Amino acid sequence: MPELPEVEIVRVGLNNLTTGKMIQGGEVLLKSTVAHPSSLAQFWLGIQGTTISNWERRGKYLLANLQNSSQKQAGWLGVHLRMTGQLLWLSQGSTLQKHTRLRWFLGNDQELRFVDIRTFGKVWWVPSQVEPEKIITGLKELGPEPLTQHFHRDYLVERLRHSQRRIKTVLLDQRIIAGIGNIYADEALFKSGIKPEAIANQLSLEEVKKLHIAIIEVLEQGIAAGGTTFSNFINVVGINGNYGNLSWVYRRMGQPCKVCGTTIERIKLGGRSAHFCPKCQR
Secondary structure (H helix, E strand, C coil): CCCHHHHHHHHHHHHHHCCCEEEEEECCCCCHHHCCCHHHHHHHHCCCCCCCEEEEECCCCCEEEECCCCEEEEEEEEECCCCCCEECCCCCCCCCCEEEEEEEEEECEEEEEEEEEECCCEEEHHHHHHHHHHHHHHHHHHCCCCCCCCCCCCHHHHHHCCCEEEEHHHHHCCCCCCCHHHHHHHHHHHHHHCCCCEEEHCCCCHHHHHHHHHHHHHHHHHHHHHCCCCCCCCCCCCEEHHHHCCCCCCCCCCEECCCCCCCCCEEECCCEEEEEEECCCC
């Protein structure tokens, strides 16, 4: 699943390519992709003729701010890529990918195309008089953005000291920190020297300080590298991310640790994989 760095890369690409573009029409090829409204006619009535002012990101959600012809707020277009979703900027005449689910036509023979192999991705239209959180309910449950001032060390200390869960499980909880998934949780735990099965409230203050710094560092490095492509992530113009070549432990089971040479291991925690170095992480 695309995580914060990947979704941020998509957001930047969308702002570069679609800002100021009018949604002139489109096509829904899989009805279940549109989570709201239930009527496709109402969906198109809400967005057709509006202009994309800008794209924002909240956790792993993307939100396009729409404007009408009078440059007044005309609602929001929300997108969650889930496991395998891709937003691609293409010419309308280009061959449709097998798993194309939705198309937005943005003029000059260009379109924004939503491709999703697993079909878990969702799209919402939220009218201007409604707060996005009322419709896209997952937004209400998100913790602070880790690359903002709201994610400070004291916040992390306070949240962890009340939790008896495994630290890897805590990092994946979007209510605690928005946007972190398997990749960057493993990477942050490696950089802070903490084993993934450690109990959150048993971490020392020094360990939590290191973890706080490591979370920010690996997310910034992921963005700088264009995100991570291990399966199907690509940016809006179809380019793979490069962080996979830089990863310390994620997807490196059986390979030597880049720091100490010990073989990287993988375990299961709560149904999710966790990659770690048994020597560097204690």
